[in-house]
Amino acid sequence: MSDKIIKNGRIVADARLTVTLAEGEAPADIAVPAGQVLVPLAVWQARRDELLSRAQSGELGVWLAAGEDVAALADDLADLQVIALQFPKFTDGRSYSAATLLRSRYGYRGELRAIGFVLRDQFNYMTRCGFDSLEPPTGRYTDEQLEAAVASIEDFTQPYQSSVKDPLPLFRRVDRGTDQQVQA
Amino acid sequence: MYQYDEYDQRLLDERVAQFRDQMRRYLAGELSDDEFRPLRLQNGLYIQRHAPMFRISVPYGNLASRQLRKLAHLARTFDRGYAHFTTRTNVQFNWPALENVPEMLAELASVQMHANQTSGNCIRNITADPFAGVAADEVADPRPFAEILRQWATYNPEFAFLPRKFKIAFNSAAEDRVVLRVYDIGLDLIRNGAGEPGFRVLVGGGLGRTPILGEEVAAFVPWQHLITYCEAILRVYNRYGRRDNLWKARIKILVKALGVEEFRRQVEEEWAHSKDGPSTITEAELARVAAHFAPPAYEDLPAQDPAFDAQLAGNKAFATWFKRNVRAHRQPGYASVILSLKKTGTAPGDVTAEQMDLIADLADRFSFGEARMLHEQNVALADVRRQDLFELWQAAREAGLATPNIGLLTDIICCPGGDFCSLANARSIPVADALQRRFDDLDYQHDIGEIDLNISGCMNSCGHHHVGHIGILGVDKNNEEWYQITIGGTQGNGTTLGKVIGPSFALDEVVGVVEQLLETYVELRHEDERFIDTVQRVGIEPFKTRVYADRQPHRKPAHV
Numbered sequence: 001m002s003d004k005i006i007k008n009g010r011i012v013a014d015a016r017l018t019v020t021l022a023e024g025e026a027p028a029d030i031a032v033p034a035g036q037v038l039v040p041l042a043v044w045q046a047r048r049d050e051l052l053s054r055a056q057s058g059e060l061g062v063w064l065a066a067g068e069d070v071a072a073l074a075d076d077l078a079d080l081q082v083i084a085l086q087f088p089k090f091t092d093g094r095s096y097s098a099a100t101l102l103r104s105r106y107g108y109r110g111e112l113r114a115i116g117f118v119l120r121d122q123f124n125y126m127t128r129c130g131f132d133s134l135e136p137p138t139g140r141y142t143d144e145q146l147e148a149a150v151a152s153i154e155d156f157t158q159p160y161q162s163s164v165k166d167p168l169p170l171f172r173r174v175d176r177g178t179d180q181q182v183q184a
Numbered sequence: 185m186y187q188y189d190e191y192d193q194r195l196l197d198e199r200v201a202q203f204r205d206q207m208r209r210y211l212a213g214e215l216s217d218d219e220f221r222p223l224r225l226q227n228g229l230y231i232q233r234h235a236p237m238f239r240i241s242v243p244y245g246n247l248a249s250r251q252l253r254k255l256a257h258l259a260r261t262f263d264r265g266y267a268h269f270t271t272r273t274n275v276q277f278n279w280p281a282l283e284n285v286p287e288m289l290a291e292l293a294s295v296q297m298h299a300n301q302t303s304g305n306c307i308r309n310i311t312a313d314p315f316a317g318v319a320a321d322e323v324a325d326p327r328p329f330a331e332i333l334r335q336w337a338t339y340n341p342e343f344a345f346l347p348r349k350f351k352i353a354f355n356s357a358a359e360d361r362v363v364l365r366v367y368d369i370g371l372d373l374i375r376n377g378a379g380e381p382g383f384r385v386l387v388g389g390g391l392g393r394t395p396i397l398g399e400e401v402a403a404f405v406p407w408q409h410l411i412t413y414c415e416a417i418l419r420v421y422n423r424y425g426r427r428d429n430l431w432k433a434r435i436k437i438l439v440k441a442l443g444v445e446e447f448r449r450q451v452e453e454e455w456a457h458s459k460d461g462p463s464t465i466t467e468a469e470l471a472r473v474a475a476h477f478a479p480p481a482y483e484d485l486p487a488q489d490p491a492f493d494a495q496l497a498g499n500k501a502f503a504t505w506f507k508r509n510v511r512a513h514r515q516p517g518y519a520s521v522i523l524s525l526k527k528t529g530t531a532p533g534d535v536t537a538e539q540m541d542l543i544a545d546l547a548d549r550f551s552f553g554e555a556r557m558l559h560e561q562n563v564a565l566a567d568v569r570r571q572d573l574f575e576l577w578q579a580a581r582e583a584g585l586a587t588p589n590i591g592l593l594t595d596i597i598c599c600p601g602g603d604f605c606s607l608a609n610a611r612s613i614p615v616a617d618a619l620q621r622r623f624d625d626l627d628y629q630h631d632i633g634e635i636d637l638n639i640s641g642c643m644n645s646c647g648h649h650h651v652g653h654i655g656i657l658g659v660d661k662n663n664e665e666w667y668q669i670t671i672g673g674t675q676g677n678g679t680t681l682g683k684v685i686g687p688s689f690a691l692d693e694v695v696g697v698v699e700q701l702l703e704t705y706v707e708l709r710h711e712d713e714r715f716i717d718t719v720q721r722v723g724i725e726p727f728k729t730r731v732y733a734d735r736q737p738h739r740k741p742a743h744v
Binding site for chain 2 (some may be wrong): 067090092093094095096098100105117119121124125126128129145149155156157158159160161162163167168169170171174175177184
């Protein structure tokens with residue numbers, strides 16, 4: 001849980017709790033707290049019927065560990081308002097591909113949250129891959145740092161490649177005629 | 185060569201500003217060492233043995249004279265007056281101060297240069313045939329495609345944190361001049377039956393601790409699909425490449441584990457979703473980029489030049505240099521020159537600020553203002569009028585850049601090794617130095633003929649020892665430097681990995697061992713047979729027998 005997250009480019013208060021499975025805990029048995037939560041994929045899969053109405057209202061979301069296949073949620077996307085993808089280390093880049101697939105291949109339109117080691121120097125890449133909600137570790141940043149971090153989301157005004165955020169690559173997005181070379 | 189437009193320049197300027205702020209926050213204690221590490225690595229900055237090492241990217245090896253002058257300026261202003269040219273057509277500075285790197289990046293950006301993704305687990309600098317556009321055996325110029333792929337790879341948000349580094353190379357000629365099969369992706373630009381360009385795609389090559397040659401994953405991908413096909417490969421790798429073990433994280437391990445057929449199936453499945461999508465390259469974009477690589481304004485020159493022939497006949501030293509260091513050009517009356525960075529007494533690939541300025545001057549005077557870096561750590565001037573060769577040779581000779589040893593014994597590929605690199609197990613420069621001094625005699629070198637001798641200071645294989653006819657690898661045994669020797673490796677079309685001849689050697693033994701290998705070759709060679717031909721014909725046994733005959737049997741077993 002983090003007290004402040006960045007959502008759609010704005011700093012907002014947030015109290016959503018990420019439920020984790022401790023070793024030996026069975027997805028069918030653990031208590032899912034009331035209020036805004038993210039539950040592990042295994043819990044969602046084991047108790048879909050029980051949790052469905054909370055998911056449909058957006059109160060409950062599902063989080064995937066890095067490496068868990070987003071295809072596992074393909075049939076649930078219409079029912080889910082919130083999905084989170086985890087970064088176990090900020091150098092583990094699997095969730096960038098997972099986010100890209102979720103948005104572009106499966107057409108997911110709800111909130112897509114980055115959780116785990118979500119650091120400000122990766123915000124730009126995360127948002128370009130389709131994350132609209134960024135949850136840095138609790139207490140990691142001061143308000144002032146978070147403000148600066150929000151500004152850094154726009155570090156690259158016209159990126160070269162196609163991504164979730166910029167579906168067209170630069171060569172289709174703008175006119176790069178041959179007569180505007182920069183003289184260095 | 186490619187010139188930035190406003191979009192390229194703005195992106196690079198934004199990157200410089202971004203890193204300047206990251207450095208500021210690091211120095212202010214807002215970023216931990218661990219958090220800063222991948223950021224600085226993706227901007228070329230290593231923390232090394234003595235000082236930071238700063239690695240600058242030279243995309244597909246092309247350098248404009250103003251860029252060379254900027255490198256010379258940086259060497260004088262921020263370093264110790266020299267730079268090192270690497271096997272991946274990067275330029276390294278060994279002595280910058282950490283806090284100066286943002287300023288160096290800003291200086292580089294002013295001449296359309298950068299250190300983007302020269303380290304870290306991301307898509308690294310893309311290399312291509314150094315004789316692109318001038319070689320007679322070229323199918324099509326690979327540089328426009330290399331530039332298009334460079335742009336796709338630059339600050340790519342999905343592939344900045346791969347399991348491990350990722351290297352891509354292009355070739356497009358009968359002869360492979362980039363060692364395509366040792367790349368994560370090797371792109372061989374070919375034409376199909378209808379004459380349309382496309383790529384034969386090799387995947388999963390790499391040197392390092394587990395050297396593996398790349399295998400063909402696609403026989404022909406039409407050029408329009410270059411980005412989407414590479415993206416499919418990268419996505420499969422990013423999702424499924426191993427992240428639990430640094431030594432098993434390269435794509436080659438994934439390809440081996442799945443088998444190339446299964447890997448191909450996964451790539452094709454992924455590609456089916458993006459093929460013909462927005463990243464499909466347009467005719468207009470290819471034309472825009474290709475226009476930058478149009479041939480320069482060649483003069484109509486005669487194929488024969490009696491005055492030049494007389495110069496050759498009249499000066500033996502010039503003729504020797506011409507034979508070793510000059511390559512044929514497709515344009516009549518022109519030639520490509522290789523300036524040697526392998527003068528005895530200099531670390532291979534090291535080049536001083538004065539030499540960089542001179543190369544810039546030579547490029548301006550004789551080669552349309554451009555130079556090219558070779559993975560063998562030399563520099564080429566690709567478009568020189570034959571009638572200018574004598575004057576060029578004289579100027580290069582005065583600057584120590586005309587050693588007539590290209591392809592010979594002292595044209596050693598060598599990493600910086602333990603003198604600089606914190607990854608190294610052993611020093612490599614002293615080995616190169618000892619070998620160059622011992623075999624400096626040019627008549628002897630010419631008698632031995634073409635031979636590739638490659639030295640790496642550790643398993644990471646930056647010195648490409650696996651593909652040297654003679655490969656020397658530094659290994660650490662109980663904190664002592666030892667050297668393992670392989671023979672029979674080759675680069676080029678028939679790339680093969682060398683075989684270890686046996687237990688490793690102490691530093692002071694290496695020169696003697698190489699000498700014995702060469703003596704064995706001289707005794708066994710058939711007429712016109714190169715060292716590698718003899719090794720391939722007779723196998724490694726006669727060499728091994730000779731080298732170990734008089735040596736103690738108690739030495740420790742070699743690491744493999």
